[in-house]
Structure formats: C-alpha cells, structure tokens
Amino acid sequence: MPDGVRIAFGLAIVGATLAVATRRIRFLIDLLMRGRPDPERFKNMFTRVNAHNVKVLGQKKLLQWTVPGILHALTFYGFLVVQVTLIETIGEVFNPEFQIPIIGDHAWLGFLQDTFFALVILALAGFAIIRMKNSPKKLERRSRFFGSHLGAAWVVLLMIFNVIWTVALVRGARAAIGTLPYADWAWFSKGLGKLMDGYSHDTLRWIEDGAVLTHLAVVFGFLIIVLYSKHMHIFTSPINVMFGRQPIALGALRPLEIDMDNVTEETVFGVGAVEHFSWKNMLDMYTCTECGRCQSVCPAWNTGKGLNPKFIITDSRDHLFEKAEYLLGQSVWDMGATPAVENGEKHPMEKSLVGDVHKPESIWACVTCGACVYECPVDIEHVDQILDMRRYQVMMESDFPQEAGLMLRNIESSGNPWGAPANQRLDWTKGLEEHIVVVNGRIPADAEYLYWVGCAGAFDDRAQKAVRAFAELMIGAEVPFAILGPQESCTGDPARRMGNEYLFQEIAKANIETLKSKGVRKIVASCPHCFNTLAREYPQFGGTFEVLHHSELLRTLIDDGRITPTKELEQRVAYHDPCYLARHNDVIEQPRHIVNSIPGVTAREAHNCKKRTFCCGAGGARMWMEEREGKRINAERFDQMLETEPDVISTGCPYCMIMLDDAKNEAVSQGRARAELKILDVSQVLRASVDGGTQSPTHASAEPSSVE
Numbered sequence: 001m002p003d004g005v006r007i008a009f010g011l012a013i014v015g016a017t018l019a020v021a022t023r024r025i026r027f028l029i030d031l032l033m034r035g036r037p038d039p040e041r042f043k044n045m046f047t048r049v050n051a052h053n054v055k056v057l058g059q060k061k062l063l064q065w066t067v068p069g070i071l072h073a074l075t076f077y078g079f080l081v082v083q084v085t086l087i088e089t090i091g092e093v094f095n096p097e098f099q100i101p102i103i104g105d106h107a108w109l110g111f112l113q114d115t116f117f118a119l120v121i122l123a124l125a126g127f128a129i130i131r132m133k134n135s136p137k138k139l140e141r142r143s144r145f146f147g148s149h150l151g152a153a154w155v156v157l158l159m160i161f162n163v164i165w166t167v168a169l170v171r172g173a174r175a176a177i178g179t180l181p182y183a184d185w186a187w188f189s190k191g192l193g194k195l196m197d198g199y200s201h202d203t204l205r206w207i208e209d210g211a212v213l214t215h216l217a218v219v220f221g222f223l224i225i226v227l228y229s230k231h232m233h234i235f236t237s238p239i240n241v242m243f244g245r246q247p248i249a250l251g252a253l254r255p256l257e258i259d260m261d262n263v264t265e266e267t268v269f270g271v272g273a274v275e276h277f278s279w280k281n282m283l284d285m286y287t288c289t290e291c292g293r294c295q296s297v298c299p300a301w302n303t304g305k306g307l308n309p310k311f312i313i314t315d316s317r318d319h320l321f322e323k324a325e326y327l328l329g330q331s332v333w334d335m336g337a338t339p340a341v342e343n344g345e346k347h348p349m350e351k352s353l354v355g356d357v358h359k360p361e362s363i364w365a366c367v368t369c370g371a372c373v374y375e376c377p378v379d380i381e382h383v384d385q386i387l388d389m390r391r392y393q394v395m396m397e398s399d400f401p402q403e404a405g406l407m408l409r410n411i412e413s414s415g416n417p418w419g420a421p422a423n424q425r426l427d428w429t430k431g432l433e434e435h436i437v438v439v440n441g442r443i444p445a446d447a448e449y450l451y452w453v454g455c456a457g458a459f460d461d462r463a464q465k466a467v468r469a470f471a472e473l474m475i476g477a478e479v480p481f482a483i484l485g486p487q488e489s490c491t492g493d494p495a496r497r498m499g500n501e502y503l504f505q506e507i508a509k510a511n512i513e514t515l516k517s518k519g520v521r522k523i524v525a526s527c528p529h530c531f532n533t534l535a536r537e538y539p540q541f542g543g544t545f546e547v548l549h550h551s552e553l554l555r556t557l558i559d560d561g562r563i564t565p566t567k568e569l570e571q572r573v574a575y576h577d578p579c580y581l582a583r584h585n586d587v588i589e590q591p592r593h594i595v596n597s598i599p600g601v602t603a604r605e606a607h608n609c610k611k612r613t614f615c616c617g618a619g620g621a622r623m624w625m626e627e628r629e630g631k632r633i634n635a636e637r638f639d640q641m642l643e644t645e646p647d648v649i650s651t652g653c654p655y656c657m658i659m660l661d662d663a664k665n666e667a668v669s670q671g672r673a674r675a676e677l678k679i680l681d682v683s684q685v686l687r688a689s690v691d692g693g694t695q696s697p698t699h700a701s702a703e704p705s706s707v708e
Contacts, residue, residue, distance in 0.1 A: 035279035078120035110182025144292030270391025285317035304630020368620035390499030466681035512543030568600030578653035638663035
C-alpha cells in the first residue's frame with residue numbers, strides 16, 4: 001500500500017472518531033455539571049489518591065470475587081499494555097518500521113506485550129463462559145445479569161478480541177518481514193510471523209498496512225462504543241473511585257443542610273427529580289458496569305422484593321439521558337403544558353422519580369445494609385441515592401409507609417420508637433441499682449464510660465437481658481460506668497434511615513448538648529445502630545466522643561484478664577454479624593474473640609459472614625415496617641444460620657436478636673427448628689461462662705444470667 005494512502009486513511013479514521021468522541025464527552029460533562037455541587041468530594045485528596053491506587057491499580061474490590069476478579073485484572077492490565085502497542089501502531093502509519101524511542105527495542109517489552117495478548121484472550125474466554133453460565137434466560141432473576149444489557153457486553157468482548165488479533169497480526173507481519181524488534185522474546189508475534197513464512201515481501205507489507213488500519217478502526221471505533229454504552233465505566237470508574245466516600249462509602253450518611261428560617265418555594269430537601277442528584281451521584285450512573293454483584297447480595301432482591309440496587313442506578317441513568325436535552329436547554333418544555341403521553345409513556349419532564357422511574361415499594365424495601373456498596377467494584381453509592389429519595393418523599397411529599405409514621409411520632413413524643421415512657425428506661429436495672437450510677441448532673445469523675453443502653457435495650461424484654469448481662473460483666477470486671485437512664489433518648493438512627501433528616505438532626509443536636517453538658521468523653525454502646533450514629537454521625541454536628549461497641553470493650557477486658565470465662569458450655573455457637581457492626585464499621589474479630597475465649601464452645605460460621613453478612617431485615621428503619629412481598633428477610637437469614645446446626649445463634653445487636661428470635665419462633669411452630677435453640681447476645685454467652693453464670697460477680701441478689 002502506498003505510504004500516502006496509508007497515512008490518509010489512518011488520519012481519516014483517527015480524525016473522524018475523535019470528532020464524534022469529543023462531542024459525546026462534552027455532552028456527558030455538561031450533563032454531569034447539571035448535578036448539585038458536592039465540594040466535600042475534593043477534600044482529603046491524599047486519601048483519595050491512595051484509595052484509587054488500591055482499588056483501581058490494585059483491583060482490590062474486583063478481586064473480592066476471585067475468578068471474575070482475576071479475569072478482569074488480566075484484561076485491565078492487558079488494556080494498559082495495549083495502549084503501548086497503540087502508540088506503535090500510530091507511529092507505523094507514518095513509518096512501517098517505527099519503534100518507541102528509548103524502550104522501543106527492549107526485549108522485555110516485547111515479552112510483556114505478547115504475554116498479555118495471550119492472557120487477555122484467556123480472560124475473554126473466561127468472561128464468555130461466566131456470561132453463558134449465568135444467562136438470565138436460564139436463571140431469570142437469580143442471575144446477576146438479570147436486567148443487564150448483555151448484547152453490549154458481548155459486543156465489547158468481541159471488540160477487545162478484535163483489538164488483540166489486529167495488533168498481533170501487525171506484529172506477526174513485521175516479524176515475517178524482519179522489522180519487529182525485541183529479539184526472540186516477542187514469542188506470540190514471532191510465532192504468527194512463522195505462519196507467514198513464504199509470503200512475498202509485498203504481500204506481507206499489504207497485510208501489515210491493512211492490519212494497521214484495521215487496528216486503528218477497531219480501537220477508535222471501540223472508543224465510540226464505550227462512550228455510548230454502559231462500558232464508559234472504562235474511563236469513569238477510576239474517577240468515580242477517586243471521588244467516592246473514603247475510606248468506605250458506608251457508616252455515616254451525608255447530612256442535609258437544613259435552615260428552616262430560610263425555606264423558600266425553591267428549597268428542595270432530598271432528591272425528587274434526577275437533576276437533584278449531585279454530580280457524583282450522576283457519575284455513579286455513568287459508571288455502573290451492570291455486573292450485577294450488587295443485586296446478587298441484596299437481601300431484599302434475594303427474598304423476592306422489587307428492590308434491585310442495580311436498577312436503582314441504571315433506571316436513574318436512563319431517565320437522566322431521557323431528560324438530557326431539556327436539562328441542557330437543547331429543547332424547551334412548558335411545565336404548564338398538558339402532559340404528553342406517547343405509547344403509554346409520560347413526557348420525560350413529567351415523570352416523577354419515585355412513582356414513574358422507581359416504584360415506591362422499591363425505595364422503601366432497602367434495609368441500608370450496605371452489601372451492594374461493599375460488593376460494587378466501582379464504588380457506587382446505592383444506599384445514599386435511595387435514602388436521598390426517601391428524604392424527599394418524607395420531607396417534601398409526606399409520603400411514606402403508614403406504620404413507619406407511628407415510629408416517627410413515638411420518637412418525637414416519647415424519645416423512643418416504642419412510645420414507652422422515659423421512666424421505664426431503668427426497668428432492666430432491678431437488682432443492680434447499687435452498682436449502677438444514673439447521671440443527674442455531670443458524670444462522676446471515676447466513671448470511665450457512659451453506657452448508652454439504647455431504646456431496644458431499655459424497652460424490649462429480650463434486649464433487656466442482653467444489656468443486663470453486659471452490665472453484670474462490667475460490674476464484675478470493676479469497670480466504673482454510668483447511664484443516663486430517663487435522660488437517654490433515641491439517637492435518631494431510625495428517623496434518619498427513614499428519610500426524616502430534620503427530626504434526626506434535632507435529636508442529634510439535643511443529645512450532643514446533653515452529653516457535653518454532662519462531661520461525657522467515652523461511650524460504650526450495645527446497639528450497632530446507636531454505636532454507628534454516635535461514633536460516625538454525631539461528629540457531623542460537633543459531637544465527637546470516643547465510642548466503643550460493647551464487644552470491643554469485652555474483648556479488651558478478656559485480654560487484660562479482668563474477665564475470665566471458666567464454665568465450659570459445650571455448645572455450638574454460630575455468630576451472626578450485624579451489618580452496622582461488621583460491614584459499616586469493621587468490628588468483626590472482637591465478638592468472635594469473645595466466643596472463642598469461652599471453654600467448650602465450638603464456633604460455627606455461616607457461609608455469608610463477616611463483611612459479607614446477610615442482613616436480619618431490621619436496618620433502614622425496616623424494623624418498623626411490614627414485609628408484604630416475598631420471603632421475610634429475617635426468616636431467610638435464620639435459615640442460613642440454621643445450616644450451621646447451632647445450639648446458640650449469637651450476635652452483637654439487639655435488632656438482630658429480636659428479628660432472628662421472631663424467625664426462630666416461626667420456624668419452631670412449623671417444625672423446622674428446635675425450641676431449645678437460643679438467640680443471644682455475645683455478652684449473654686460470655687456471662688454464662690463467668691463465675692458459673694449463676695449470679696452477678698459482685699452482687700449475689702442479682703437475677704441469674706445464663707445461656708438458659
């Protein structure tokens with residue numbers, strides 16, 4: 001092929017595709033900038049860069065799923081290596097014997113390139129097998145690819161293969177001609193070159209030139225496909241990870257700025273339209289790979305509910321693109337016009353985000369367990385988006401499940417979701433009064449901790465036994481502590497997860513003022529929801545305290561020899577990880593250490609445990625809402641725990657204990673579980689092994705506390 005023809009075709013391919021790509025990129029950026037500002041994303045850049053390096057370059061989150069993770073890592077690094085060959089290919093348009101300056105003839109480079117060609121082909125074969133094995137046509141909603149755009153995925157696999165074989169053909173032709181550097185280390189290219197032995201020099205040059213132009217067309221055509229499909233994550237995922245909430249997008253929710261004195265008609269709390277999302281939320285939509293890891297672990301989806309975290313992102317994305325021309329001013333829509341309906345569809349600008357784009361029952365089905373966020377390889381913040389929509393429904397529309405309204409009214413009027421009077425917060429202390437200090441003024445100087453009992457611990461019979469066991473252990477270990485008693489109030493967690501951010505903030509500010517006025521410095525909490533709120537969310541409003549979960553303190557006391565389990569229990573104990581303890585706050589080994597320290601106990605693990613725990617169904621204020629669709633989440637989790645054949649299912653959360661005990665009672669009535677099976681807090685299991693578990697270590701008149 002004449003040099004001028006090759007150069008002309010090469011420049012035409014590159015120029016045309018870059019023009020289309022530039023137009024698309026400008027559109028995507030302009031649309032992204034229609035999202036709300038989020039200046040917090042530009043803070044702590046050192047931490048962000050480090051997270052980027054670990055998660056993107058180190059492929060950490062992708063490797064949480066071993067086989068797909070390895071295949072993706074091979075493809076990712078192969079993609080980077082192919083960019084080096086792209087430089088060579090562009091150079092070959094102008095000079096068929098082009099080499100990259102300085103490193104262009106190093107043997108190691110040729111070996112690296114050729115090795116990754118082979119590895120990427122193996123990875124593509126692996127991806128193809130995974131997609132066929134998990135075909136949604138065979139598995140329906142059980143497939144993690146259910147609802148994903150699989151046609152585009154197959155096209156991309158084909159395009160990656162085309163990228164590899166075209167550049168390999170270029171190098172093979174050069175090897176046959178004798179212009180390929182790298183000595184004999186470019187083993188794949190040299191092998192292809194040997195297959196062309198016997199071809200004339202002119203034929204080989206035509207093959208090389210044709211392969212060069214085909215490679216350019218494939219690579220730059222691939223760029224267009226990527227920018228117009230879900231595969232734009234190739235470019236957006238590193239940015240999305242960089243600006244994600246670090247170190248993990250779990251734990252604390254982002255606060256709303258609420259100034260009730262300056263509310264206007266334009267004020268919007270939460271997200272009621274897709275343009276109300278922040279630019280980072282919109283970047284999440286761009287970045288979703290539709291891999292389905294989130295839906296495969298969602299407790300709502302896996303128990304037959306309508307909520308699918310993948311659809312939350314992709315349906316919002318599709319709606320965003322549907323409204324794009326109006327948001328960007330490319331088309332005008334008269335909001336006072338008669339709603340246009342075509343093919344049964346409302347006009348994009350008339351669609352409500354919750355109601356038309358997302359079903360209300362999907363928004364309210366979320367238990368905020370964070371499994372979707374933990375599994376997402378590109379740090380999409382599904383829970384934040386769901387709760388922002390809840391905030392709008394509650395604070396702007398007053399539209400939420402009826403039974404949850406009672407919970408909110410109880411918190412407002414009584415300071416707890418149960419609606420119980422404050423003076424009942426001391427009922428659990430009967431028999432221990434002389435050992436427990438109730439704070440009136442400032443906390444006593446010799447009280448090391450304020451024990452935050454929590455509403456469940458104060459008012460639920462089952463949880464009362466757990467907080468009592470913990471108190472007895474602290475008394476026996478001579479750890480001075482105090483409680484607020486009737487002055488304690490709900491932390492506001494159920495209200496915040498419900499979407500009533502205003503109520504939460506009012507509660508939080510009042511509690512912070514109370515804690516500061518009493519000189520509290522250290523807090524220990526039995527409830528992971530209280531623990532998470534006090535430790536992770538109260539600092540947003542100036543309430544910074546040292547907060548421990550009770551399992552952390554118990555482990556320390558055991559390690560220090562201040563608590564010594566002595567009685568052999570001879571029981572199989574399976575520990576259930578609460579979502580807000582393990583996944584949201586990384587408290588995983590401490591409760592297991594407690595269980596393993598007890599003589600005679602045989603520890604059992606469910607197949608989904610630790611950070612991959614399965615929710616009990618109580619989170620996200622779901623404790624106060626009915627499940628009307630599919631299997632109850634607590635029943636599913638109980639069945640999973642039952643597979644370990646335990647005598648005791650222990651946990652570190654009163655909500656989990658209540659939910660699992662309810663599921664056990666139902667299973668017993670159906671003949672699926674033994675009535676002798678116990679659902680207990682880890683403090684109760686430990687208490688049964690301390691001093692024989694027959695009485696309070698320092699108070700003989702206290703009620704017995706044992707596994708029974």
